[in-house]
Amino acid sequence: MSFIIDLLKSYICPLSESDKPEALADSQPSYSNTTEPYSSAQTPSYEPQLSSQPLSDNTAQVESYNTSAAGEGGMQNHDIVNQAWQTANNNAQEYVSDETYTQEPVYGNGVTAGVIDAPSLTTASAIFGSRPPSYMVCTPLRWKASKLKIPVFRRYRGASLSEDEAMLYSKLRDDIGDQSLNSGYKRRLTPRFARKGASNAANGDAPDSVRNQIMRHDPQFATFHHAYLNEIANFDLQNAFLEEEKQSQLFRLFAHVSLTHDPQATADMVPEEVWANLPPDPEIVKLEEKRAELKQGIYRINGHIHEEKIRQLTKKIRKTRAQREKQVVKQYHEHYFYNRPTWDIERQARGEEEEEYAEPIININITERARLADIFCHQPDDLSEDQIFRLKIEAVSLMVALCDKRETVKRDRIQQKAKAGLSIKIEPPEVEHKTVSSPDRFPLLMYAAQCPDCIGDGRLSREERTFTYCRPTVMNDHFDDQHLVEREQAERSEERIRCEHPKCQDVKLKHVNHFRRHVQEVHGVTLRSSEQVQQRRQRKVKRRHMAKGNCQN
Structure with missing residues (x-):
């Protein structure tokens, strides 16, 4: 599993159900405005480097050199962790030094966008096959100056990807929230959860000064303790009081796992019978009756004497119905998570068999994504250095190919x-x-x-x-x-x-x-x-x- 751990270090940060409350505003730039895109001025100018150390050791050096720069890898197709970690970095810092180390995902991003200044480095094999001179420890890979201000995540206009228009924060927030609910989480995740989880992971393992440097927190305001500190203390107080050996590692695990995660839960899991027995909304009924009175049985309303009023009513009906459906979905989601433990306990008391959980079949139409998922999730423990090297090249090549794919509604x-x-x-x-x-x-x-x-x-x-x-x-x-x-x-x-x-x-x-x-x-x-x-x-x-x-x- 060494390869997958090394490859994902630049993506993954601790995410847990205990890390889920909304972070309060801190001294960093606020992104609460849903129409505000990511500023390209906040995109760090990361530059990877080629090291002369062995591959397995090089990864450890990369991670220890600059933890805050680990998430710069970007693709058009990305999952919750990739998006959230990128947002955490964008919120956390403006620029880093030219000597920042990064890993495989950044190589894939550089190959995809053609941003590496060296003309010969156009493939993953060329990048990983390059070695620094014998008299140097590493060789920096320079980005093209014309590419430094281009946002990593950009907007789509119609069927084409914008060249320099950054993706809206609302798009990232909604995608992360929907995917987290469909993954079985009790509450919607937001981009701030990744930042909160990363800060709690650094807390205790690193000095407070290093933690504040990573998070770009001013120590004068105690931002971490006010907005980021995990409310579930990972300390064995009972054994400490009894003067017994403390189960520190166990409590640390409990503070970072999703105890309320239910893989059977989805974002919209309202049963059909609930929708069928839902009483009509009086406000919607009143609006529909008023619209029908104005239309007088006419289907096409272009040029109708009451066209403007009819369209106003139609828009209001659509908005009201969408709000009601959203509220029903939210209430049933809360009802499910509140009552599911009681249902399970009562089922066991009645002697009923446990419901057999069948993992959902994930149909991946994009072959590159399917192969990349297979590389990430199925790794033997006895891989040789040469096999790890080939898998790294294949993974980056698949990332490059995946960047050219699109998915629509x-x-x-x-x-x-x-x-x-x-x-x-x-x-x-x-x-x-x-x-x-x-x-x-x-x-x-x-x-x-x-x-x-x-x-x-x-x-x-x-x-x-x-x-x-x-x-x-x-x-x-x-x-x-x-x-x-x-x-x-x-x-x-x-x-x-x-x-x-x-x-x-x-x-x-x-x-x-x-x-x-x-x-x-x-x-x-x-x-x-x-x-x-x-x-x-x-x-x-x-x-x-x-x-x-x-x-x-």
């Missing part, structure tokens, strides 16, 4: 369809599997509700590339919002316009209308005309003005 719909098919227990899912595994995975003739651009996006999984929307209208909305603007910009700048289908990428198209005609004649997909697109955009602008007017009123 269509993934959730695909998973929901798969679950629905399994619950019904019929044969069509097997037939679909046989069809997908045929040699022609991307036929020229597409379904009318398939996106002609997504089918050629190699960053997506095969299921997302061949995803079929419920209606052609919904597909056209997706195409207009995600892909059309880029094609129009290419037409104005007289750049090449091409079809993204794997079999038509060499076809030369003159303009956007030529592309529309090609897609309709060759692929059987009908896109909106320029006039229809313009009309839709005008309607969106009109509705946006209505919404702004309502907010001002």
